[in-house]
Amino acid sequence: xxxxxxxxxxxxPSILFDPNNSVFEITGFSxxxxxxxxxxxxxxxxxEFNDNLLSVNTDYKxxxxxxxxxxxxxxxxxxxxxxxxxLEFMKFHSKGNKVDINWYYEEGDDEIQESGEExxxxxxxxFNFISYKS
Amino acid sequence: MDNGEVILNHKGPxxxxxxxxxxxxxxxxxxxxxxxxTTKKKAYSAMVESLxxxxxxxxxxxxxxxxxxxxxxxQCNESFCISASNSIMNHKIxxxxxxxDKVNSLDKDGLKDLYKSTILSGNVSxxxxxxxxxxxIAKVSENKISYAFKKLSDTHSYFTIKVTISHNxxx
Numbered sequence: 001x002x003x004x005x006x007x008x009x010x011x012x013p014s015i016l017f018d019p020n021n022s023v024f025e026i027t028g029f030s031x032x033x034x035x036x037x038x039x040x041x042x043x044x045x046x047x048e049f050n051d052n053l054l055s056v057n058t059d060y061k062x063x064x065x066x067x068x069x070x071x072x073x074x075x076x077x078x079x080x081x082x083x084x085x086x087l088e089f090m091k092f093h094s095k096g097n098k099v100d101i102n103w104y105y106e107e108g109d110d111e112i113q114e115s116g117e118e119x120x121x122x123x124x125x126x127f128n129f130i131s132y133k134s
Numbered sequence: 135m136d137n138g139e140v141i142l143n144h145k146g147p148x149x150x151x152x153x154x155x156x157x158x159x160x161x162x163x164x165x166x167x168x169x170x171x172t173t174k175k176k177a178y179s180a181m182v183e184s185l186x187x188x189x190x191x192x193x194x195x196x197x198x199x200x201x202x203x204x205x206x207x208x209q210c211n212e213s214f215c216i217s218a219s220n221s222i223m224n225h226k227i228x229x230x231x232x233x234x235d236k237v238n239s240l241d242k243d244g245l246k247d248l249y250k251s252t253i254l255s256g257n258v259s260x261x262x263x264x265x266x267x268x269x270x271i272a273k274v275s276e277n278k279i280s281y282a283f284k285k286l287s288d289t290h291s292y293f294t295i296k297v298t299i300s301h302n303x304x305x
Contacts, residue, residue: 010154031182033150073175075182076266080253111175111274122250134171 001052004045012038013071019049024067024089026082030074039081046088053092065089065097070104071112079115086123093125103127106134138208138215145204147194153185160207167209173301176274177214180297181207183267184218192220193290201292213301219294227283227291233265234281234295237272245273275299 006015013028032038067089093099103116120127141163164174188203204219249269275297284292
């Protein structure tokens with residue numbers, strides 16, 4: 001399956017979903033004018049990836065999925081879709097894949113850190129919290 | 135709220151690009167004032183949600199040039215005060231008022247719980263709202279949201295919310 005690559009804009013984050021290396025990254029800022037139009041295709045890609053993975057991967061060789069979320073800001077409408085994306089990844093977890101979720105935040109940015117803690121609580125799955133200097 | 139220094143002001147219908155322009159100006163101002171990253175993010179969140187609420191819900195009244203969307207940010211004593219106004223159709227008021235009273239009745243943990251239940255159950259509307267904007271404003275402001283509806287006619291009112299973001303622990 002081809003990777004999903006979306007370049008960042010002033011209002012939307014960069015998306016880099018690399019199924020060959022099982023690394024999935026969302027980076028940057030999210031305040032799309034058309035939040036549904038931006039995130040629906042990403043969710044659709046994940047659903048296809050899910051079907052694809054299941055068709056080639058039976059009971060063995062469950063790969064580790066690494067999800068890197070490095071958001072600097074996201075509005076409330078985007079948070080709903082980020083949650084839906086994470087819930088989609090949880091489907092892989094429920095099918096036996098190991099899933100690592102890394103939540104990056106700028107040192108001292110309590111808002112993004114707390115948002116990550118809330119997301120982790122909402123999906124009922126632990127995140128790795130990683131701070132970085134700006 | 136009324137004795138602060140106005141640092142940002144907008145009057146008139148809002149486009150998406152204008153929201154971006156106002157946000158960029160606010161970011162530059164807060165950088166200049168030396169605010170820490172958390173204060174900046176809180177002010178940013180409150181401003182985005184207030185402006186997007188106007189953008190999504192502004193029911194423009196033809197030929198009324200007074201009750202147009204309006205946004206002001208002031209620097210008050212150890213806080214930023216945000217005021218956002220837009221005209222609104224009267225039939226939308228009860229649901230909005232109920233939502234505002236609900237968030238004002240909750241503490242920080244209560245707001246987190248409400249955010250969680252809303253995001254897990256709610257669908258995103260065609261306008262992109264997820265019913266989370268007001269909860270988010272209340273979460274970041276840590277103060278009660280004050281609001282008013284001024285009746286203009288049988289069909290429309292002018293809605294104003296005022297939010298304060300403390301920055302007394304900034305440094």
